[in-house]
Amino acid sequence: MTKSQAETELKALREEIETHNHNYYVLAQPTISDYEFDKLLERLIEIESQFPDLVTPDSPSQRVGGTVTKIFPTVVHKERMMSLSNTYSPEELREFVKRVQKELNAEGLTEAEFACELKFDGVAVSLIYRDGLFVQGATRGDGTTGDDITPNLKTIPTIPLRLKSPNDERAQVLLKGEIEVRGEVFMLKEDFETLNAQSEKQFANPRNATAGTLKQQDSREVAKRKLTFTAYFLSSDLLSDTVSHWERLRLLELLGFNVSPHRTLATKIEEIDSFLNEWEEKRDRLPFDIDGAVIKLNSIRQQNLLGATSKAPRWAIAYKFSARQAETRLRDVTYQVGRVGTVTPVAELEPVFLAGSTISRSTLHNFDEIARLELHVGDFVVLEKSGDVIPKVVRAVIEKRPIDAKPILPPTHCPSCQTPLINPEGEVNLYCPNEDHCPAQIQGRILHYASRNAMDIENLGEAVVEQLLKEGLIGDVGDIYSIEKQRLISLERFGEKSAQNLLEAIESSKLRPLERLLFGLGIRHVGLATARILARKFTSIDDLASASLEALEQTEEVGATIAKSVHDYFRKPSTLLLIEKLKRAGVNMKGEKSETIENAHFSGKSVVFTGTLESLTREKASEEVLKRGGKVSGSISKKTDYVVAGSEAGSKLEKAKKLGVRILSEAEFLSLLSP
Numbered sequence: 001m002t003k004s005q006a007e008t009e010l011k012a013l014r015e016e017i018e019t020h021n022h023n024y025y026v027l028a029q030p031t032i033s034d035y036e037f038d039k040l041l042e043r044l045i046e047i048e049s050q051f052p053d054l055v056t057p058d059s060p061s062q063r064v065g066g067t068v069t070k071i072f073p074t075v076v077h078k079e080r081m082m083s084l085s086n087t088y089s090p091e092e093l094r095e096f097v098k099r100v101q102k103e104l105n106a107e108g109l110t111e112a113e114f115a116c117e118l119k120f121d122g123v124a125v126s127l128i129y130r131d132g133l134f135v136q137g138a139t140r141g142d143g144t145t146g147d148d149i150t151p152n153l154k155t156i157p158t159i160p161l162r163l164k165s166p167n168d169e170r171a172q173v174l175l176k177g178e179i180e181v182r183g184e185v186f187m188l189k190e191d192f193e194t195l196n197a198q199s200e201k202q203f204a205n206p207r208n209a210t211a212g213t214l215k216q217q218d219s220r221e222v223a224k225r226k227l228t229f230t231a232y233f234l235s236s237d238l239l240s241d242t243v244s245h246w247e248r249l250r251l252l253e254l255l256g257f258n259v260s261p262h263r264t265l266a267t268k269i270e271e272i273d274s275f276l277n278e279w280e281e282k283r284d285r286l287p288f289d290i291d292g293a294v295i296k297l298n299s300i301r302q303q304n305l306l307g308a309t310s311k312a313p314r315w316a317i318a319y320k321f322s323a324r325q326a327e328t329r330l331r332d333v334t335y336q337v338g339r340v341g342t343v344t345p346v347a348e349l350e351p352v353f354l355a356g357s358t359i360s361r362s363t364l365h366n367f368d369e370i371a372r373l374e375l376h377v378g379d380f381v382v383l384e385k386s387g388d389v390i391p392k393v394v395r396a397v398i399e400k401r402p403i404d405a406k407p408i409l410p411p412t413h414c415p416s417c418q419t420p421l422i423n424p425e426g427e428v429n430l431y432c433p434n435e436d437h438c439p440a441q442i443q444g445r446i447l448h449y450a451s452r453n454a455m456d457i458e459n460l461g462e463a464v465v466e467q468l469l470k471e472g473l474i475g476d477v478g479d480i481y482s483i484e485k486q487r488l489i490s491l492e493r494f495g496e497k498s499a500q501n502l503l504e505a506i507e508s509s510k511l512r513p514l515e516r517l518l519f520g521l522g523i524r525h526v527g528l529a530t531a532r533i534l535a536r537k538f539t540s541i542d543d544l545a546s547a548s549l550e551a552l553e554q555t556e557e558v559g560a561t562i563a564k565s566v567h568d569y570f571r572k573p574s575t576l577l578l579i580e581k582l583k584r585a586g587v588n589m590k591g592e593k594s595e596t597i598e599n600a601h602f603s604g605k606s607v608v609f610t611g612t613l614e615s616l617t618r619e620k621a622s623e624e625v626l627k628r629g630g631k632v633s634g635s636i637s638k639k640t641d642y643v644v645a646g647s648e649a650g651s652k653l654e655k656a657k658k659l660g661v662r663i664l665s666e667a668e669f670l671s672l673l674s675p
């Protein structure tokens with residue numbers, strides 16, 4: 001390939017990739033598969049690595065990250081980033097509207113028009129574009145100066161690296177010169193939950209996770225977390241002040257930004273009220289957190305006329321939704337023991353209805369929290385549901401405390417195995433040290449092993465694991481592979497079919513990639529991302545188990561703490577016994593490098609087999625699906641992508657037809673394996 005050929009292809013690839021990015025993230029209307037998208041990106045990176053001087057700052061390859069910043073440079077904001085004055089009171093909101101109207105009337109202006117928008121619960125940032133190119137992004141900081149976090153922001157797919165060039169005269173003007181775009185970086189609730197499930201560090205809420213992510217020094221880490229951006233402010237010397245805020249939002253859309261569609265224009269207070277009421281009620285159904293709404297004067301000229309106080313603009317107000325609270329009684333405090341032995345106090349409450357559901361339990365996190373709240377058993381407590389999904393106890397109603405209320409003392413023994421608890425220095429938590437025999441820890445480990453991001457064993461949920469442990473069918477993770485079908489059927493709640501489904505799900509977990517196994521083992525400090533890195537570097541579990549501390553420490557992105565934890569884990573006799581058991585059961589212990597076949601038909605798809613296949617066994621067929629990045633499941637649901645029907649297919653086939661799942665014959669299945 002000559003340099004000029006490379007240049008031509010790169011240009012076409014960049015445009016194509018950014019178009020697909022926009023279709024996917026902003027319009028939510030992808031036109032190609034993830035697989036095809038990855039192929040385009042791979043091709044781009046391949047050519048760029050051959051011709052490094054052809055890499056441009058707006059190349060989609062920049063989204064992968066790679067810049068490490070030790071200290072973020074300081075940026076002076078061109079225009080101060082003021083925070084808005086806010087209120088929880090509808091009366092104050094009314095006063096704000098009246099005051100604005102009065103001041104405009106005094107200037108001889110008639111009616112004030114207000115733009116009503118949602119207030120995203122994320123982190124505000126400012127983006128500078130010069131001649132259509134994203135050149136600098138910064139945090140709000142103290143409003144006057146912020147941190148330059150450009151490399152981190154570049155990884156967010158909804159932040160255009162180059163503005164779109166729309167067929168609109170006013171938007172065209174903005175492509176030549178400098179513009180500033182402000183908006184909110186946030187994390188979808190779903191992505192937040194996945195992040196918390198995958199990492200040991202737990203964030204309190206999506207805003208917290210977003211703020212923590214934007215401060216990462218390594219932009220590759222930011223690229224891995226799923227952040228998104230919505231724009232709500234556009235300023236430029238290229239725009240006249242006759243262009244209203246509402247028109248600016250439209251321009252932002254044309255330039256390729258994500259702008260929230262949940263907005264309205266209002267002139268009457270009743271219209272503003274109805275917008276607020278609508279979203280206060282619907283907020284839980286949004287895929288992201290909001291904490292209120294923002295009401296802004298729409299005319300920029302009028303905004304300038306009203307100006308600002310030293311703290312906040314006088315033409316806008318944030319209306320915050322009140323936190324939803326309920327009062328109930330603390331009946332008792334119980335203790336949960338997690339898979340690593342952490343003892344967590346749980347508030348047992350008199351059931352109370354709050355924001356759409358009945359609450360009877362709530363975590364109290366640790367003893368510092370109980371002390372901070374000065375909780376007593378028997379207290380009336382206030383439960384609050386704010387942005388977070390899970391309600392929590394925010395205070396005790398001390399004035400209502402009954403005479404017989406009892407102070408809460410930390411437990412001295414494990415509630416599950418009665419072993420004396422320990423409190424390691426510098427930690428707030430109590431631990432049960434009996435890791436090999438504590439039933440609660442064993443149960444926690446098995447549930448973790450079977451969880452979706454680990455070995456993904458459907459049907460092996462909390463109730464089933466508890467039953468299997470109680471009946472003595474299993475004693476640790478390794479035992480699940482030797483459960484006998486007849487014993488299972490003899491248990492209460494198990495029938496022929498449910499037993500078969502569970503065993504099939506357990507069977508298919510044997511073929512999961514090494515990284516899932518490593519994560520599933522629950523080694524301290526080894527989250528999914530670390531497990532992936534280890535599985536790539538070490539070709540098998542034996543290779544990893546025998547690795548020296550030095551070799552572990554030298555692994556990219558593995559620090560001393562993780563290295564020591566992994567090293568210690570593989571030197572415990574109980575670990576060696578467990579690994580031996582899993583090996584004998586035939587669980588995959590080989591690394592990534594083993595065999596993976598790229599195939600868009602199966603990548604990320606869920607497949608169910610039914611009936612008898614002629615040309616290959618079901619195990620072999622499952623293996624072929626897994627190798628192609630798919631998933632094999634024992635039962636059909638709406639999430640199933642294909643049902644492969646062999647001869648004498650039974651009720652599963654009926655169910656597939658009912659749910660409208662695509663049914664493949666054996667021949668069709670085989671032809672999709674080799675596209």
Ligand SMILES: [Zn+2]
Pocket residue numbers: 337414415416417418419432433434438439440441
């Ligand atoms: Zn215990």
